[in-house]
Amino acid sequence: xxxxxxxxxxxxxxxxxxxxxxxxxxxxxxxxxxxxxxxxxxxxxxxxxxxxxxxxxxxxxxxxxxxxxxxxxxxxxxxxxxxxxxxxxxxxxxxxxxxxxxxxxxxxxxxxx
Amino acid sequence: xxxxxxxxxxxxxxxxxxxxxxxxxxxxxxxxxxxxxxxxxxxxxxxxxxxxxxxxxxxxxxxxxxxxxxxxxxxxxxxxxxxxxxxxxxxxxxxxxxxxxxxxxxxxxxxx
Numbered sequence: 001x002x003x004x005x006x007x008x009x010x011x012x013x014x015x016x017x018x019x020x021x022x023x024x025x026x027x028x029x030x031x032x033x034x035x036x037x038x039x040x041x042x043x044x045x046x047x048x049x050x051x052x053x054x055x056x057x058x059x060x061x062x063x064x065x066x067x068x069x070x071x072x073x074x075x076x077x078x079x080x081x082x083x084x085x086x087x088x089x090x091x092x093x094x095x096x097x098x099x100x101x102x103x104x105x106x107x108x109x110x111x112x113x
Numbered sequence: 114x115x116x117x118x119x120x121x122x123x124x125x126x127x128x129x130x131x132x133x134x135x136x137x138x139x140x141x142x143x144x145x146x147x148x149x150x151x152x153x154x155x156x157x158x159x160x161x162x163x164x165x166x167x168x169x170x171x172x173x174x175x176x177x178x179x180x181x182x183x184x185x186x187x188x189x190x191x192x193x194x195x196x197x198x199x200x201x202x203x204x205x206x207x208x209x210x211x212x213x214x215x216x217x218x219x220x221x222x223x224x225x
Contacts, residue, residue: 031211041219043156
């Protein structure tokens with residue numbers, strides 16, 4: 001599997017339900033970032049979680065990071081139609097010229113009305 | 114005001130041509146990036162500049178040459194365009210390397 005691999009690849013849920021997406025990675029990271037991309041648009045930053053943090057919240061979003069399992073999850077509670085988008089995780093490793101930023105393949109989330 | 118802007122938004126051109134994409138950020142950030150998103154939505158970093166200095170240079174054909182005249186601008190010049198260059202190219206910026214990134218709207222390049 002690749003660094004920053006996400007699952008599921010696609011997720012369809014009913015409006016009002018919670019959506020959980022997962023991101024796994026292989027090597028130690030400095031931080032992990034979650035982004036949303038609406039169709040035909042640029043990526044929008046959601047949450048950045050550092051390697052020494054375990055959980056962060058922002059509104060209806062909750063991100064967890066388990067460095068022992070090298071995985072992160074993004075939970076969207078009480079989903080809305082406007083949450084329909086692709087969600088990407090990005091892992092940041094190394095420093096300066098040795099930095100690596102790798103995006104996952106994304107999870108396509110569809111919210112059914 | 115747009116934080117990260119790119120021009121043009123769409124670019125349709127013939128194989129073998131040379132083209133440039135421009136990017137500007139008004140956030141006062143130190144770091145700028147270029148990404149390529151292919152038809153399967155896979156996003157891959159191409160370059161990163163920090164204060165006009167090239168920091169990240171992934172395995173990209175040398176037909177692609179970034180240029181940063183100042184820390185608010187990072188342009189991408191592509192020589193001898195090939196069919197496989199067709200993709201969406203995103204510019205982004207962050208306060209420091211590896212921090213939260215702000216993306217531009219993308220440039221949709223189609224090589225015929």
